[in-house]
Amino acid sequence: MNVAEFAAAQWTRATGAGVDPHEYRRVTDGLAHVTDWGPSFVRAAHGHLQRARDAASPLSAGAHLLMAARWFHLATLAPYEEARRAAEEADRALGEALTVLEPGARRLSGEGFTGWLRGPADAPGTVIVVPGLDSAKEEFLDLVSALLARGLAVFAMDGPGQGALAATTTFVPDYERVVSRVVDALGAQRVGLVGLSLGGYFAARSAALEPRAAAVATVSGPFRLDWEQLPPPVRDIMARRAGGADAARAFVREVDLAALAPRIAAPLLVVDGGQDVIPGVTNGERLARLAPHGTYLRVPHGDHLLGNARADWLPRLADHIAHALAG
Incomplete structure (x- = not known):
């Protein structure tokens, strides 16, 4: 399966998980090979981490952290040498989001x-x-x-x-x-x-x-x-x-x-x-x-x-x- 077919197959799963469909297309349209999937999704996740750091309110920061967690997780859907690290970062981003949004x-x-x-x-x-x-x-x-x-x-x-x-x-x-x-x-x-x-x-x-x-x-x-x-x-x-x-x-x-x-x-x-x-x-x-x-x-x-x-x-x-x- 080439990367375009793989991205199409994951489309509703990713958007069903809550990622923005337009951002998904921007990320996947630039992929040349399935091996690019993991690194590109991790970069998208780091973009949301940066937005969380720059956010003007805890609510905005928490929302970006939740989105980063989604992107880190989705990075693991294709074979990826750093899948373990991506899963750990997804886990960490979710924890940071809940610390901000739901202290309980x-x-x-x-x-x-x-x-x-x-x-x-x-x-x-x-x-x-x-x-x-x-x-x-x-x-x-x-x-x-x-x-x-x-x-x-x-x-x-x-x-x-x-x-x-x-x-x-x-x-x-x-x-x-x-x-x-x-x-x-x-x-x-x-x-x-x-x-x-x-x-x-x-x-x-x-x-x-x-x-x-x-x-x-x-x-x-x-x-x-x-x-x-x-x-x-x-x-x-x-x-x-x-x-x-x-x-x-x-x-x-x-x-x-x-x-x-x-x-x-x-x-x-x-x-x-x-x-x-x-x-x-x-x-x-x-x-x-x-x-x-x-x-x-x-x-x-x-x-x-x-x-x-x-x-x-x-x-x-x-x-x-x-x-x-x-x-």
Whole structure:
């Protein structure tokens, strides 16, 4: 895939993550090769860091820091020698932004997880946002904002092989153990789970096996994966995040919700995009049908992660979680 095709393929993902579409085009139009992706996105991120330093108000500085976090994260989507540093800088920029904008936000870390807890201390419920194959907590800031706007507390996390932990850990098949440790750290009796892309599988699996899950939603999440059907770029990412091709194949064999779906007792919303082209992540209807309280939402024009159709699913998802947790 040449760089123009790669940039086009990432367009709705990047704009869905909240970057300005015009800036995205300015950055990607000048790329000669996919190897230019990472350095160019890091330069865009540093531009926002400079704007944050020059800002006339904490509000403006915080907004630029959040934007820098997005650009640093997106720099890691293409093969890049400095991906580890970019992920660290994304993590740092998000932390600096929340220090400025939300002094009450708390960093929580434990075995296999790290992230930020945001929202009121007396919130009627707490939601854990779980990223996917090559995503991270910095990618879903708009989703977090939608949940916060409904009065909920939100813990946006990186787990094993994800975001700030990608360089030092690998994927684990029993992700529910990580989620259970997160719930323990939160001190919560009941939580909501929102999983995106592969995080949808993690969230659904965790909801089946963690009794404190009281509300669940998945977006572009796989019901079952087949290694032979996955496109080579997805296999390559999986191998990097799982610790090698053999480990990736073994991990993919575990991705199957047929036996677990009937054990999801919490209200479940499953969101699919009709234009999603990744094999295995367009079969969410079966998950919703097998779950005792599942609802299926298919957006015909939505692509993977539905960054091109946020109005069609994001408010409904946030309302689903808020209603299940808070009534």
